[in-house]
Structures are given as C-alpha cells and as structure tokens.
Amino acid sequence: MSSELNLAELPVEVLLDIFRNVAREDTKTVSLRTTLRLVCSRFNNIISDPNNNRPLSEIRMKIEKITIAQFGSALAIRAFHGTSNEQTAHMNRERIYSYPEIPLLKSGRENPVPWRWIDITRSFILSLMECLNGYPRIHCINFDLYELYNMENIKIIKAEFGKDIDVGIMAKFASNFRALGFIPKRFNTFEFIEKLTNGPEIGDFGYLNPFEDSGEILGYLSCLINANQLTPISLHTFSRFWAFQSIKFSTTLDQLINAIELRIKIGKLNWEISLSDEEWEIRNFMQKNNRDYQEVEPFNNDDALRLMKLHQFNGVYYSVLIIITRRHEVGCYHAKCLNRIIDMLL
Amino acid sequence: MVLITLVSSDEQNFPVERELLKQSGTIETLIVNMNLDDEDTDAAAMPIPLPNVKGDVLEKVIQWMEHHKGDPVKEGDNEDNNAEIVVPQWDDDFFKPAMYGSKHLELTVAASYLDIKNLLTLSCKAISNTFKGKTGPQIREEWGVPNEFTPEEEEAIRKENEWSE
Structure with missing residues (x-):
C-alpha cells in the first residue's frame, strides 16, 4: 500500500460504497452523477461503466420516457425526468448525446x-x-x-x-x-x-x-x-x-x-x-x-x-x-x- | 482471555482479544482455517499475517474494534438498504483528524480488506459527507486528486447531462 494513497486510487468496491452514501442524502441526483464524474477520470470511468449500473442505481437519473425525433437530417433524443405530463415534461427534459442508429423510414x-x-x-x-x-x-x-x-x-x-x-x-x-x-x-x-x-x-x-x-x-x-x-x-x-x-x-x-x-x-x-x-x-x-x-x-x-x-x-x-x-x-x-x-x- | 497475534505488513505484532476479531470477516475465516479456536491449538504461537495492512493503520483498526466491542456485526451485502447512515459522534471524532489524508483512506481500504462491515460503512459515509454541496473540481481540490481532464473533456461530461433550455 502506498504511503500516499489518493482518493482516486481506492478500490472500486470502496468507491461504489462512497458514491451510494452520497446519493442517500443528495436529492439532486441528476447533478450528482455529473459532479462525481467531474472529480477525476477514474470516477468518470467507474460511473460510466455499465457493469456498475446496479450498485450505482441510486445516482442514476430517474427517467420517465424518451423520445427520438428527426428534424431534416438532424436527430434529437430526449429523456424526460419524473413526469409523464407533457407540459411539465417540457420543462423537465434532458438531451442524450448518444444517438441510436435510427433505421430509415419507408413509404x-x-x-x-x-x-x-x-x-x-x-x-x-x-x-x-x-x-x-x-x-x-x-x-x-x-x-x-x-x-x-x-x-x-x-x-x-x-x-x-x-x-x-x-x-x-x-x-x-x-x-x-x-x-x-x-x-x-x-x-x-x-x-x-x-x-x-x-x-x-x-x-x-x-x-x-x-x-x-x-x-x-x-x-x-x-x-x-x-x-x-x-x-x-x-x-x-x-x-x-x-x-x-x-x-x-x-x-x-x-x-x-x-x-x-x-x-x-x-x-x-x-x-x-x-x-x-x-x-x-x-x-x-x-x-x-x-x-x-x-x-x-x-x-x-x-x-x-x-x-x-x-x-x-x-x-x-x-x-x-x-x-x-x-x-x-x-x-x-x-x-x-x-x-x-x-x-x-x- | 484468549489473545491472537496479528502481524502487520511492516512486521509489527499486535496481540488482540479473540472476541474483538469477530468483527472482521477476513480474520474470522483465517481463525477457522488455522483451527485457532481448537483447545489443542496454541493460538498465541500462531500469529496471523496481514500483509496488506501497515502497523499504524492496524493499530487504528484495533482501536476502533475495541470501542465497538459487542456491537452487532453486519452480515451480507447491504447494497439495497436505502436507510440513511449517521456517523456517531465518537466515530466522527475518530475519523476527523485523518480526514482528507491518506491515513483515512488506508483505514477504509483496511476495513474493506479485513471485511469489517461496520467500520467500512462508517468510514465511507465520513468520506461521502465531505462531498456534500461541493462541485467535482472542489472535491478534487480538497482531496488532492490530480486534475486529469482537459477543459474540453470537462465540457463534454457536463454536456452529457445538461438540462435543456
């Protein structure tokens, strides 16, 4: 063990425990995920790793629905937080920058x-x-x-x-x-x-x-x-x-x-x-x-x-x-x- | 009173009361595997090596176990328990002097290695408490974590979770 152990060097399972504890008290789960990802690349990698979805479920964003839309040649995918009400949802949406491969429409x-x-x-x-x-x-x-x-x-x-x-x-x-x-x-x-x-x-x-x-x-x-x-x-x-x-x-x-x-x-x-x-x-x-x-x-x-x-x-x-x-x-x-x-x- | 000797990575010996060691899943397993509980075994003559824990950290672990002697030992994975954890005052005072430093982190890693669930939970909670209300860069600065991101990378992460206007 190094004499100067750094927070970013903690074992994954320990960091997951720490992240879960933050989530238990933080009500702003949307920003919490980003906050932790911005600490260092190791935090970012652990949080982004799909294998950690389950232990990190508490800091994942709560999404009600997604929409995929095509505007001309541009695509937009939206995730809506915590509501299915259209008016509220409009104010409560989030862009997802990862686009699926949307098949072409046929007529x-x-x-x-x-x-x-x-x-x-x-x-x-x-x-x-x-x-x-x-x-x-x-x-x-x-x-x-x-x-x-x-x-x-x-x-x-x-x-x-x-x-x-x-x-x-x-x-x-x-x-x-x-x-x-x-x-x-x-x-x-x-x-x-x-x-x-x-x-x-x-x-x-x-x-x-x-x-x-x-x-x-x-x-x-x-x-x-x-x-x-x-x-x-x-x-x-x-x-x-x-x-x-x-x-x-x-x-x-x-x-x-x-x-x-x-x-x-x-x-x-x-x-x-x-x-x-x-x-x-x-x-x-x-x-x-x-x-x-x-x-x-x-x-x-x-x-x-x-x-x-x-x-x-x-x-x-x-x-x-x-x-x-x-x-x-x-x-x-x-x-x-x-x-x-x-x-x-x- | 039965004493069992723990040996740290830097060869320091720590005679510890058998009862205290029930808090550590790892040591408990070693005691069973080495038959140290058998009447015929001379436990004092068979030290348990802990090559992943330094003497000063092991000393802190033992101090914590002594204070928590007789506490119920947590079992199993507590992953699904959403109850808020409160760090008791004694533990808060115990962790505080080393907070933001490598000693507290080493204590946390030792708790994980030795499978002392209550210590691990409280120690992780004490760390997570320091994140409250902070931004990513503030956490990084307080804990002395090197900044590995370029401004572009930081912006990309922020954008991924950005709220729409």
Whole structure:
C-alpha cells in the first residue's frame, strides 16, 4: 500500500460504497452523477461503466420516457425526468448525446392513406440499449409511432419488427422500461415475461400491452383496427392440448395467470390478451382450470365474466382479477388480468 | 482471555482479544482455517499475517474494534438498504483528524480488506459527507486528486447531462 494513497486510487468496491452514501442524502441526483464524474477520470470511468449500473442505481437519473425525433437530417433524443405530463415534461427534459442508429423510414406510395413504416432491427435495438445505459427503467416504450409534420397533421408510422430480434434480446431491451405497448405477439411468452419482471429494477414493472403484429401494413384505418386487437391466443393451444403442462406452446391463459400470481407482490401488473374462440370453451376452461378462482357477480349490467382469487402475504391481501369480455366490434373475447392490493377493512 | 497475534505488513505484532476479531470477516475465516479456536491449538504461537495492512493503520483498526466491542456485526451485502447512515459522534471524532489524508483512506481500504462491515460503512459515509454541496473540481481540490481532464473533456461530461433550455 502506498504511503500516499489518493482518493482516486481506492478500490472500486470502496468507491461504489462512497458514491451510494452520497446519493442517500443528495436529492439532486441528476447533478450528482455529473459532479462525481467531474472529480477525476477514474470516477468518470467507474460511473460510466455499465457493469456498475446496479450498485450505482441510486445516482442514476430517474427517467420517465424518451423520445427520438428527426428534424431534416438532424436527430434529437430526449429523456424526460419524473413526469409523464407533457407540459411539465417540457420543462423537465434532458438531451442524450448518444444517438441510436435510427433505421430509415419507408413509404407506401400506392396507399390512399398516407403512412410510413420503420424497420425495428436487432441492430437498432442493440444501439438503443447502448444509449440507455446508465438510465433506470423508463416509464414506457410504445412502438406505435407517430410522425409529426405539424400539430394539425399527425401521421402514423408503423413499426415493423425484424425477424432477427429474438425473445432474449427483446426481453433484455424491454427491461429498460416499466411498461410496453405494441410489441409483437411472438414476444408474448412466459420466457419473455420472466426475464422482463426479474430484472435488476424489479418492483417497477407495471403494464404489458402485447399487440398483434400483422406482418404487413394496410394503412391508417387498418392500424386503428389493429390497435383494438390484442395478442390473440387460440383456445386450441390450451383447452385441447393441455398446453399449460407443456413448454412447447406459446403463453396460454393459464401461464398468464401463473405469471401474475408469481409476481403478485411486485406491484400492479396488467396484462391483456384476446381470446378468439367460443364462449363455452372459455367457460369450460375456467371451470376445469380455475384453480380456486371464484366468479364475481356481474355489475354495470355488462356480460363480462369476472373471476377473482385472493392471496395473502405477510398479512396483506392481494387479488388477481380476470375479466373476460366479448369484443363485438372485432368478434373475439378479450381477457384482462390484473392484480391489486385489497384493503380487507373495506 | 484468549489473545491472537496479528502481524502487520511492516512486521509489527499486535496481540488482540479473540472476541474483538469477530468483527472482521477476513480474520474470522483465517481463525477457522488455522483451527485457532481448537483447545489443542496454541493460538498465541500462531500469529496471523496481514500483509496488506501497515502497523499504524492496524493499530487504528484495533482501536476502533475495541470501542465497538459487542456491537452487532453486519452480515451480507447491504447494497439495497436505502436507510440513511449517521456517523456517531465518537466515530466522527475518530475519523476527523485523518480526514482528507491518506491515513483515512488506508483505514477504509483496511476495513474493506479485513471485511469489517461496520467500520467500512462508517468510514465511507465520513468520506461521502465531505462531498456534500461541493462541485467535482472542489472535491478534487480538497482531496488532492490530480486534475486529469482537459477543459474540453470537462465540457463534454457536463454536456452529457445538461438540462435543456
């Protein structure tokens, strides 16, 4: 040990301990990160090292959402701090100087309705992950994109996911966010959910809205219709083949319920899927596999089937509620599963 | 009272009460591995070498352990504990004379090497307290850290986290 040990020469684990202690008291977490990085290049390297993200989570910036915009040939990426309110967010945003490789927009000239699409490639996902290094879970990523020519003329850009993006890379990317919107149904698997909700920022996950990726773009009207179609899971995969005992099939209603029950203490978890088969099959499945779910009396004069189960952990009651409704406009059944803390005094 | 001898890197011997050494995870492991707790073993005849700790630093460590004798020993990684740590007055007075100097840093490194979690936590907290309300260059100056950044590099770091107008 040198007789003149310098602060910058302390072992990494000791410096990480010191940084964490500063964060516990400093409310200005945004400037704290910069302050420490400016002390010396060793501090800068340690704080910038993605491997230290977890121990340094307390000095990372709290980001609600990001936006990527293209102005002519220039790009702008913004991170918004601590709010999803647009007006407040405007005053509360931060530039990120590391740009992802944004794929080029493609146009469909033959279509009467103006639309464009963007290829979400593996390279884009990896590049975006690079840019998000050092940020905690962002509130939401929504792949239902909008192109803003001006405030009166909003055009939709449809995201197309490349075949080279597998469940593993998508789940890793998705772990940067607390909520997901409009991701293809092929990522709607138990493996994906497991990786997503078991990340280092566990406790923040809130909402998953898987979306049927049609594989082709049919224009603006079709986009709107698609927006109402959540990921369909055929009843054949679970009522006829007993898929809940098999890992071969994609996520089933039973696996969905399982995933929610296993993560009941994490926080609010909503998961929506559509069921595209006959009502009697759904009821039959529920009767055979309801695992102590009790039917809840209908209210609001709707025809929804509501099934609820109570769980208790350390004196706290949680409910898992499954609401199955028929969506007349698209002719299919829709299941919504959610968990909530129950106040038993009510 | 069983005494165990610790030997510093500069060959100084420190006979220490066995009970005190329970605060150090590293020494505790060595005691078990060397069977020093066995009745048949002559612990006094088997000194424990600590090649990474100098005599003057080890002396301070022992002084700290003596004051904290009987305190509950922290176990496991405390990474997820967000509770604010308060440095007690005695410890503050203990650290203060060497603060901003290499002796305090060496004591901190020794606490890490010897796996004395309570000492490490308090020592790190005492260091982090000196950062409060300071800018990066002020921390650098107070702790005598050489400035390795060019003005351009400093500006680039500032820009990375700059708030938009």
